Amino acid sequence: MSRWPEWAFEVLRTVLALVVALIITFIIVLVVSAEPGEAFAALLGGPLGSPRTIGVWLDDVAKLTLAGLALSLVFQARLFALGAQGQAYLGGLAAGVIALSSLGQSWLSIPLGLVAAAVTGAAYGWIPGIIKARFGANEIVSTLMLNYIAIDVFAWLIRTRISPPGSGLTRSDPFPESAVYPTLIPRTRIDLGIVIAIIAVIAIWFYLYRTKRGFELRMVGFNPRFAEYAGINVPRTIVRTMAVSGAIGGILGAVFVQGSAYGELAVGFEGLITFEGILVAIVARNRPLIVPVAALFYGYLRQGAVLMGLRSDVPTEMIGIIQGVVILLVASAGLYGWLRASQANRAPDTDSDPDAPQPPIIGGGPLTEQAVR
Amino acid sequence: MTELLTTIISATFFFAVIRTTVPLLLAALGGLLAELSGALNVALEGMMLSAALTAVIVSASYPWWIGLLAGVLAGMALGAVMALFHLRFGADVVLVGFAINLMAAGGTVFILAQATGGDRGTSLALPSKSIPRLSLSWLGAIPGVGGTLEAALSGHSYLTWATVILVAGIWFMLYQTATGLRLRAVGEYAPAAAAAGISPDQMRALGLILSGALAALGGVQLAMFNYIGFTRDMTAGRGFIALGAVLLGARRPGGVAIAALLFGAFEALAIVLPALYTSIPGELIHSIPFVVTLVALVIYARRAQLLTRRRVAGVEGAT
Numbered sequence: 091m092s093r094w095p096e097w098a099f100e101v102l103r104t105v106l107a108l109v110v111a112l113i114i115t116f117i118i119v120l121v122v123s124a125e126p127g128e129a130f131a132a133l134l135g136g137p138l139g140s141p142r143t144i145g146v147w148l149d150d151v152a153k154l155t156l157a158g159l160a161l162s163l164v165f166q167a168r169l170f171a172l173g174a175q176g177q178a179y180l181g182g183l184a185a186g187v188i189a190l191s192s193l194g195q196s197w198l199s200i201p202l203g204l205v206a207a208a209v210t211g212a213a214y215g216w217i218p219g220i221i222k223a224r225f226g227a228n229e230i231v232s233t234l235m236l237n238y239i240a241i242d243v244f245a246w247l248i249r250t251r252i253s254p255p256g257s258g259l260t261r262s263d264p265f266p267e268s269a270v271y272p273t274l275i276p277r278t279r280i281d282l283g284i285v286i287a288i289i290a291v292i293a294i295w296f297y298l299y300r301t302k303r304g305f306e307l308r309m310v311g312f313n314p315r316f317a318e319y320a321g322i323n324v325p326r327t328i329v330r331t332m333a334v335s336g337a338i339g340g341i342l343g344a345v346f347v348q349g350s351a352y353g354e355l356a357v358g359f360e361g362l363i364t365f366e367g368i369l370v371a372i373v374a375r376n377r378p379l380i381v382p383v384a385a386l387f388y389g390y391l392r393q394g395a396v397l398m399g400l401r402s403d404v405p406t407e408m409i410g411i412i413q414g415v416v417i418l419l420v421a422s423a424g425l426y427g428w429l430r431a432s433q434a435n436r437a438p439d440t441d442s443d444p445d446a447p448q449p450p451i452i453g454g455g456p457l458t459e460q461a462v463r
Numbered sequence: 464m465t466e467l468l469t470t471i472i473s474a475t476f477f478f479a480v481i482r483t484t485v486p487l488l489l490a491a492l493g494g495l496l497a498e499l500s501g502a503l504n505v506a507l508e509g510m511m512l513s514a515a516l517t518a519v520i521v522s523a524s525y526p527w528w529i530g531l532l533a534g535v536l537a538g539m540a541l542g543a544v545m546a547l548f549h550l551r552f553g554a555d556v557v558l559v560g561f562a563i564n565l566m567a568a569g570g571t572v573f574i575l576a577q578a579t580g581g582d583r584g585t586s587l588a589l590p591s592k593s594i595p596r597l598s599l600s601w602l603g604a605i606p607g608v609g610g611t612l613e614a615a616l617s618g619h620s621y622l623t624w625a626t627v628i629l630v631a632g633i634w635f636m637l638y639q640t641a642t643g644l645r646l647r648a649v650g651e652y653a654p655a656a657a658a659a660g661i662s663p664d665q666m667r668a669l670g671l672i673l674s675g676a677l678a679a680l681g682g683v684q685l686a687m688f689n690y691i692g693f694t695r696d697m698t699a700g701r702g703f704i705a706l707g708a709v710l711l712g713a714r715r716p717g718g719v720a721i722a723a724l725l726f727g728a729f730e731a732l733a734i735v736l737p738a739l740y741t742s743i744p745g746e747l748i749h750s751i752p753f754v755v756t757l758v759a760l761v762i763y764a765r766r767a768q769l770l771t772r773r774r775v776a777g778v779e780g781a782t
Contacts, residue, residue, distance in 0.1 A: 122577055170557050227764035228710065230505060230557065231756070234703045238753040246746035368561055405576045405583055410569010417562035422552035 104373055107419035108387070111412045118411065119404050129402035136397030137390050145278025147393040149351055150363070152287040153342060154385035154392075157367025159294050160338035162376040166298065167331045168311040169222070173233035174339035174364040176240030177214045181207035181340025182347040183244055186355035189269035189348060190252070190262060199269040200348065204286070207344035208337040214240065215336015216329060223325035229332075245357045252355055260357035270353040271345075283345040287382070290338060295378040297334070307331050339364070366392065369413050372420055470735055474614035479734065481615075482689055484727025485623050486511070486681040490705035491723045492633055493538075493677030495716065498709050499637065500670030501650035501663070505560035506545060507678045508702025509567030514538040514679030515686035516571045519591040519693040520578050527592040531622070531683050538679020539672050541567075546668035564702075572695050586693040594620040594688045620688040622680065629677070634716040646670055678702065700753070707756035710763045722759070729755050 119129050137147045157174055164171040185203035193199045218232040245260065253259040271282035298304040309317040310327045318324050346352060346359050370388055374380035391412060399406030470476055490507045497504035514534035522530025541563055549556045572583050579588040599617035603609045637643035648656040649666040657663055681701070686693050704726055712719030733748045 221761050221764070225761055225764040226768055227760045228706075230503075231703060231706050231710070231760055234700070235707070235753045235757040235760070238700055239750045239757070242746045242750035242753075246744050249746070250744060365561075365565065369565075372558065403581075405573050407569040407572035407576075407583070410565050410567075410573065413569065414562040414566030417558055417565070418548050418554065421554035421558040421562070422548050423554070 100375060104420055107373075107416050110419055111415040114415055115408065115412055118408070123402060123404050125402050129398050129404040132398040132401040133391070133394040135394075136401070137393040139397075141275070141278055143393065143397065145275065145280045146351075147389055148284060149279035149281070149349065150392055151382065151385045151389040152283040153345060153363050154367060154370050154389050155287040155382045156290055156338055156342040156345060157364045158370030158374060158381040158385055159290055159378055160335045160342065160364075161367045161371040162374065162378055162381055163294060163298070163307070163335040163338065164331055165371055165376045166311045167307045167328065168314070169229050169328065169331065171215070171218055171222075171229045171233045171332055171335065172365070172368070173215055173218055173236055173332070173336065174342065174367060175360060175362075176233070176237040177211035177336045177339025178343035178346065178360050178364055179240045179244040180214050180343065181211040182343030182359065183247065183355065184210040184340070185344035186252070186262060186265070186347045189265040190355075194266045194269040197268050199266075200271065200282070203269065203344050203348050204341060207340040209340070211340015211343065212333040212337040215339060216333040219329035219332030219336075222332070223328045248355055248357055262355040265348065265353045269348060271349050273350050279349070279351050281350045283349045286341065286345055290341065291378055291382055294338070298378060303327075303330065366413065369417055372417055466739055467736075470739060471732070474611045476731060476735065477615040478618070479731040480724065480728045481619060481623060482727075483730040483734070484724050485620075485626050486685045486689060487701055487705050487708060487726055487730075488630070488720055488723035489626055489681035489684060490678045490702055491708035491712070491719045492629060492716065493674035493681070494705050494709040495712070495714060495719050496633070496637075496646070496677065497667075497670045497674035498714060499650045500646045500667045501653060502545075502549060502556050502667045502671055503560070504542075504545070504671060504674045504678075505557055505706065506541065506563040506567075506702075507674070507681075507705050508698050508700070509560075509564035510538045510541050510675050510678035511682030511685065511698045511702050512571050512696070513541060513567045514682035515697060516575060516586075516693045518683040519586050519589060519686050520574070522592040522687065523578075523589040527594055527687065530592060530687065531594065531680075534683040534686075535676050535679045538675035538677075538682070540675070542672040542675025543668070545675070546671040549671075550664045550667055568696065571693070575693060575695065584695055589692065591692050592687065593691050594622050594684070597621055597624055620684065622684050622688065626680075626684075629680075630716050630720050637716065642669075678705075681705070704752055704756050707760055711756075711759040713763070725759075726752055726755060 115133070116130070119133075120126050123129050137143050157178075160174040160177070161172070184206040188194065188203045188206050189199050191199075193202060214236065218227075218229050218236060221227040221232060222229045248260055248262065249258065252262045254263060273279070273281045274284070296304075298308065306317065306322045306327045307330075309320065309322055310324055310331075314324050317327070342364070343360075347355055352359055366388065370381060370384045373384040373388065392409060395406045395409035395412075398404050398408070490511055493510070494504055494507050514537045517537040518530040518534030520530075521533035525533075545556070545559050545563060548554045548559045548562075575586060576583045579586060582588055596618045597620070600613060602617060603613040605612060635643075637647060645656065645661045646666045646669065648659070648661060649663045650670075653663040656666070682698065685697060685701070690697065705723070708719055708722040708726055711722035711725070729751050733751050736743055736748050737745050
C-alpha cells in the first residue's frame with residue numbers, strides 16, 4: 091500500500107466530518123419532521139433551485155470567504171481573535187457614511203467606501219492587537235467584548251443619527267444607486283462583492299506566502315519563541331496581523347452594506363456570519379486559497395438550511411448542529427489516528443514535517459498567558 | 464445626580480445587584496475551575512443557554528428541582544463532550560468551546576421550536592416553574608436596619624444562597640483538599656504534575672465537567688428566577704463576561720466573586736439608568752458591562768505582567 095499524501099488525509103477528514111454531520115442531521119429531521127422529504131429536498135437541492143437562490147448562495151459565499159480570510163490570518167498567527175464581527179459593523183458604518191454623503195452620488199463612493207471600511211476595521215482590529223502585544227490581555231475575551239460594543243454603538247448611531255430624523259427606524263435611507271455595487275448578473279445578488287472577495291483571497295495568499303511580513307506572521311504562529319530568537323519583532327507582528335485581519339473584517343462590512351442585498355445601513359445586517367467564518371477558516375485549515383472552497387460548500391448548506399426553514403417544518407437553526415459537529419470532527423486530529431494506523435506505511439507526523447500544512451490548532455493559551463516580550 | 468445616588472444606595476438596588484450577579488458568578492466559578500485546570504472554557508455561554516432551556520422544558524412537567532437537576536446534567540454532559548474531544552481526540556479546547564456555543568445557539572432554538580410547537584423566540588407556551596424564593600421576613604424585626612436588610616436580602620432564590628455557599632465550598636475544594644491541589648498543579652505546569660503521578664487529563668476532565676455544572680446553574684438561575692422561561696440567546700454574552708470576571712478576580716474564588724459583583728452592579732445600573740436619565744441612550748447603557756469587562760481585562764493583564772516581571776527579577780537577583 092502506498093503512502094497517502096497529507097492533503098488526502100485532510101480532505102478525507104473533512105469529507106468524513108461533513109458526512110457524519112449530515113447523517114446526524116438526517117436522523118434528527120426524520121425524528122422531528124412530519125415532512126422529512128420536503129426538508130431534505132430543500133436542504134440539499136434548494137440552493138440550485140433558481141437563479142435567485144444561486145445568487146443568494148454565491149453572495150453568501152463572498153461574505154463567508156471574507157470572514158474566513160480575516161479569521162484565517164489571525165489563526166495562522168495563533169491568535170484566537172474573533173473581532174471580525176465588530177470590524178464588519180464599524181467598517182460597514184464607515185462605508186455607509188460615505189455612501190450617504192454627497193460622495194454617494196458618484197461611483198467614487200464604492201472605492202472610497204472600501205478604503206474607509208478597511209481603515210476603520212484595521213483600527214478596530216489594532217485595539218485588541220495592541221492590548222495583547224503590550225499587556226498580554228487575552229484576545230478572545232477582548233475581541234468578543236469589542237464586538238458587543240461595536241454592535242451597540244452601531245445600533246445607537248443608526249437610531250439617533252443615521253435613520254431619517256424622527257422616524258426611530260433601525261435603518262438608514264437607501265443608498266443612491268451609484269453607491270451600491272453593480273450586479274454582474276441581472277436580477278440576482280451576484281455583484282461586485284464576489285470580485286472583491288476573489289481579490290482579497292489572492293491578496294491575502296500573496297501576503298502570507300510571498301512577503302516578509304507574511305512569513306513573520308506564520309513564524310509567530312509556528313513558534314513565537316523561535317520567531318523571537320530569529321529576530322522577529324513578535325509584539326509588532328501580533329499588532330500588524332490583527333490590524334490586517336481587521337481591514338478584511340472592515341471590507342466585509344462594506345461588501346455587506348454596499349452590496350445589492352442591502353444598499354443601506356441596517357441594525358443586525360451581519361447576521362452572525364462572521365462566526366460562521368470560524369467554521370470556514372477551520373475547514374480550510376486557515377489556508378487562504380482553500381477558504382473560498384470551504385465557503386462554497388458551507389454557504390450551500392447554509393442557504394439550504396434557510397430554504398428548509400421556509401419550505402418545511404424543520405427550523406433553519408438546525409444548521410447550528412451541523413456547524414458544531416463539523417468543527418468538532420475537523421478539529422479533532424486524534425480522532426483520525428486509526429485512519430493513519432490502518433495504513434502499511436504511516437504518514438509522517440505533521441509536526442515533524444516542515445512542509446506539511448499547519449494543523450488547525452490555534453488558541454490563546456491559558457487566559458493568563460503573558461505577552462511575548 | 465442625587466436621584467442616581469439615592470437609587471444606587473438603596474436596598475432595592477442592592478437586591479437587583481444580587482439578582483444580576485448570581486448567574487454571572489456561577490458561570491464565572493465554572494470558568495475558574497476549568498481555567499485553573501488549564502483548559503480554557505469558552506463554552507460557558509453555550510452551557511448556560513443549553514441548561515436554561517433544559518430546565519425550562521423539564522420544569523414544565525416536573526417539579527422545579529428536577530428541572531434544575533436536568534439543567535445541571537445538560538451542562539455536565541456538555542463539559543464531558545468538551546473533555547472528550549479536547550483530551551481524548553486532541554481538538555483545541557477553544558475550538559471545541561466554540562463548536563459547543565454554535566450548537567447551543569442553534570440547537571436551543573431548534574429544540575425550543577419542537578417543545579413549544581413552532582415558537583422560535585420564547586417559551587411562553589410552556590408552563591415552566593421558578594426556583595422558590597427564600598423569605599427572610601424575620602430580618603424586618605431587627606430594630607433600625609431590619610427593614611433595609613429585609614428588602615435587600617429577603618426573597619432571593621434558594622440557588623442564590625446556595626451560590627454563596629458554593630463560593631466558600633469551591634475555595635475549600637481548591638485550597639484545602641488534595642483534589643483541589645492536583646487540579647491547580649495540572650493547570651500550573653502539567654508535566655510536573657504528571658511526573659508526580661497526577662493524570663492531567665483526568666483533572667482537566669473534572670474541571671470541565673464541574674465547569675459545565677456551574678455554568679448550568681447560572682443558566683438555570685437565569686431562566687427559573689431572573690426571568691421565568693426561555694428566550695432565544697437569553698444569556699446575551701454573560702458567559703463571556705464571566706470569563707472576564709475570572710481574569711479580574713485573579714483566578715481566586717473570592718476575587719471572582721467580587722469581580723462578578725462588580726459586573727452585576729454595572730448590569731443592574733444599566734437597568735435602572737434609563738428610567739432616571741432618558742437622555743442616555745439605551746444602546747450605550749447596554750454596552751457598559753462589555754466596556755467594564757474590557758477595561759478590567761487590560762488592568763488585570765497589566766498587573767499579572769508586572770507581577771511576573773517582579774518575580775523574574777527576583778529570581779535573577781537571587782542567583
